[in-house]
Amino acid sequence: MKPFLTTCRLLRSLNRFSVKPSPLVSLSTSSYLCDQKKKSSYEAVDQAKYSRLVWSVLSRAPVQTLESLFEEDDVLYGPVGKRKAPGQEQRAGVPQNWFPIFNEERNMKPHTSVSSGPLKIPLQRNVIPSVTRILQQTMTPEQSFFLERWKQRMVLELGEDGFAEYTSNIFLQGKQFHEALESILSPQENLKGREEHLQCGYIKSVQHILKEISGVQALESAVKHEVLKYVGLMDCVAEYQGKLCLINWKTPEKTKLFIRNTYDNPLQVVAYMGAVNHDAHYSFQVQCGLIVVVYKDGSPAHPHFMDEELCSKYWAKWLLRLEEYAEKQKNQSIPKPV
Template sequence: MQSLSSICKKLGRSSRFFVELAPSVGFSTSCYFCSQKKKKNPYQEVDQNKYSNLIRSIISTKISSQTPESLFQEDDLLYGPVSECKVQEQESGPIKNTILLLNPEKRNGSNTLTDSSVPLKIPLQKNKMPSVTRILQQTMTAKQILTLERWKQKMILELGEDGFAEYTSDIFLQGKHFHEALEAMLSSQEQLKELDEKTISSGYVASVQHVLKDLSGVRAVESAVHHETLKYLGLMDCVAEYRGKLCVIDWKTSEKPKPFIRNTFDNPLQVVAYVGAINHDANYNFEVQCGLIVVAYKDGSPAHTHFMDSELCCQYWPKWLLRLEKYTEREKNQTTPNPD
């Protein structure tokens, strides 16, 4: 029979064993439940450096830190830059007019001038017919209007109202002098002598020198044209042969490069409108099947040329007819009195 002291010692050892285990089990269980209940703070994962400027701008002032310029930047960031309107995406729908771009009657005629050395220059007379420029301006798409308005607002932010007015005036005068120089260079040496050296040596004129070398057989310069059937008119820059192809040539000026025809917005429609008009104008006894857009640059860098062959002109012609129909319909609705 074991003594009482030995039994107590055994119980003591057993008791210490369980006492030691209990806190261990209890501690591990407590940590498990705490880890389930405790949630990570999402703000701790935010890149503080990335948003530090935003945070400082918010807490540094009680008024809005937005300015018109910042709104434009925010707009570009959220929605991207305004996409340039492609002519191919602008117009769709049936065409009421079935007038052809080309004129078989002129094609079967002489197609030559009596004196090809003297380019035609028919003056633009007052007429109730709308001009090509007016038709295109009045039928711009919503995207085109938005693009122009945003550009205008950004320029005003940079230059101010007076500065923007002066800027547009300078652009107009530069374009006018550029066209005067080209008219003189393509018409006669006498007109060329009348121009001052500054106009002749401008960057725009230098920009088109390589194009002028490819021109020959000038038929018309700064000459008015009208479509006898469709009833619209315009003032063409030039009709001449470009690398052997008779073209309606439209001279444009730009401060930014326009290497692709899609960068010229509605200029192809303007060219085909003149092509169609000249083919149906009795003042011209020749037919034109091609067009050429020449974009000259102020810094004198080589101008970009966009040649429009007969096939491409025929693709743009229906789009011009749709714009013309849209303009005619709008004018009709404005002149028709509303019923009481």
């Protein structure tokens, strides 16, 4: 009996530490197992917030330059044709009829006394073309294309009447700015008027340039080149950092950091320089140019100085434009065959 009891106790103790068989692992691809898969980090992103961010970035139109417009049109319409416009072959070469921009018979320094006031010769309207007209009539096909494209965009946005009002306001702002500058640079300017002008954004923009200007010789004065047959109305002739310059004020809506961004403005400057140096109304000679890009919001203006060498290069280009204009006028005067 005792051995039997001992055996029972042994079996009972073994049963206490028994190991139950584990269930077989299932290889099922049930939805339960798929739910256990690790989530991607992208799934945790706020999709609504992300969509708004993408839209805000893509909806901001970049500031367009002439180069970016070319690239855009290449994508939309293909590259611009390589065919040259009439007269464009001459533009890349040397002027056929050379005339110097500088006058060897003129003195470098003016004799006019500043105290007597700057020269202001009125512009006489006649059959001789203006510098502005010549440049407009000889724009490259690319310049004409983008100018017309810009106009069409503005008309679509503002309407015909709105665009007319917009251009009228731009012209009026430029006129008022030039009048304010003329008043400030004239010796007769009173302190009260000077304080009123300082409230203008354009004048604030150009303040650091005005500190470098002295010895004003001419303001809003007409010039005429008797030999090359063109006229114009220049903005200013004065000393800038000690050098006598023909100064051109520009009030664009976009920033012009480099002189290449001013398009035909350097040609306008050298055209006036060449006329001043050979116009009998002026006793001095100008050898440098200055384009001052002024901003309505009061941001510091950008001065683009043109030394004698740079002026000579642009003068050659201006002579080519003159020849191109003369050729166009000649072709228009020839009667077409019936």
